Amino acid sequence: MSAADSPKSDRTAPILDWLATDLTADADLELAALVRHLDDLGRPEISRNQFHRCLDLLHTRALAISKMHRERFAVATLPLSVSLHRSASRLVAALGKVASGYGEVLAEVQHRLVRTMRRNPEVISAKALEILGEQLTIAHLAGNSAPFEFWQRAHGFFQGSRAESPADAKAGGIPDATLKAYKYLLAFVAAQPEGLTSAEISWLSEFLSANAKYVTIRHSVPNDPGHGWLWIDLDQDAPPVSINRRDPPAVDGLIYFTAEELARRTTSLIEQLEGEGPEPANLPAGLSRSATATLLRRVREYWASPPHREHARRRNQYAVSVCSGLETIWKMLREPGTARQNRYASEWMVVNESPTGYAVMQVTGTANNLTPGIAIAIRRSEEEPWSLCIVRWIRAETPEQIELGLQVIGNAAKPVSVGFRNAEQLRPMRPALVLPPVAALGRQQAILAPAGTYSARRFMLVSDVQRLYIAQGRLLSLDIQTPAVELFQYEIDPYPL
Helix, strand or coil: CCCCHHHHHHHHHHHHHHCCCCCCHHHHHHHHHHHHHHHHCCCCCCCCHHHHHCCCCCHHHHHHHHHHHHHHHHHCCCCCCHHHHHHHHHHHHHHHHHHHHHHHHHHHHCCCCCCCCCHHHHHHHHHHHHHHHHHHHHHCCCCCCCCCCHHHHHHHHHHCCCCCCCCCCCCCCCCCCHHHHHHHHHHHHCCCCCHHHHHHHHHHHHHHHHHHHCCCCCCCCCCCCCEEHHHHHHHEEEEEEEECCCCCCCCEEEEEEHHHHHHHHHHHHHHHHHHCCCCCCCCCCCCCHHHHHHHHHHHHHHHCCCCCCCCEEEEEEEEEEEEEEEEHHHHHHHCCCCHHHHHEEEEEEEEEEEEEEEEEEEEECCCCCCCCEEEEEEEEECCCCEEEEEEEEEEECCCEEEEEEEEEEEEEEEEEEEEECCCCCCCEEEEEEEEEEEEECCCCEEEEEEEECCCEEEEEEEEECCCCCCCCCCEEEEEECCCCCEEEEEEEECCCC
């Protein structure tokens, strides 16, 4: 009797039967089946040949199931509901198990226990890194960071794919398929996805699947390290670090990468999106033309010139009141009296701070509809004015534990209404906040308005708090754009039209 006819071969029959069926419309049911069959595949009675055969099939199925869940996460806000958070956690764990399976296979190949055309380091590492890319994407869609030992595992597959043939001088002997999958991880994390909305993360993932190849990797110190270069220590479980933020250590085995070429190509796309011609071909769906241009402008800056921290953070712990959302802040500031304003606020805890921002964690209440880029008002006591901030990143390890990174944009605000003068389209007046000048930043008085408010050079400003005031303003510069708000400097036009 052959090995194929032995009773042991029936151990994988339920897995193969399930893999032979079409995907159902029930994403949670498909995920539960994936988790169950991955557990079955890890049983000791499964032979190595059966394990290898099922692993590639589970790889394809896992990506298809993950795509189903992505569509749900892309339209959700943070923190995720309990059911969505549970699905995300199970999916991240399942994708990690598939990657671990490839780790076992790669170890066998490297120890010469098995080697065939299909079981070679390049194929194994490329598939494993593709799974890790999906795992990282889902983790950020859920408001989490990379799982524990994620980067150590990714670096291991990257190094483990080296061919035995003479090495390519530029890529260090890394096969193209592995480079493509690894570059996706680098470009994705360099775009700082913790500061993107779920819809933006989903769009960016599709975009990078086709364009991450323009990332440049090298194994020696770049000649001009100050322009967009990041470094990675392959021996550490840590993501890339910008040279602008911290110099690389004097150790062997570092690699360096830059996404400057990707940023240049992104500039061309932005010009097409902002022009009057047809939209660039082959761009992912899911975002409007203007939202796509706004996203590409932000990630282009991260790729071309990774940000560096100008001020050290100080650990702290004190309670603050927080009001979230531009419209809610606008309503709150129009309410006279502290007691009325407190109706709009919830209690949070500052965990660290710097002159330009805070990291805060929720203490009371139930946070909802939080997305990177929204406006936040914060104050320590009722005697202090409200400081205006923009949410730069969100972490939500659990639905009950939310942490926000805030960038201060003003230490006071006045509610107004603004309307831009556009001859082609009538636009209603919209709620906005006037922020005082900030001399340290060289900024004149500014207006924080909902995204999409700006449409022309001149606008009308109306304030009806205490007394009625009407003026025409002239926009000087558009400084910040997020999916939720835009900040622009202005001056009162002495010669209104």
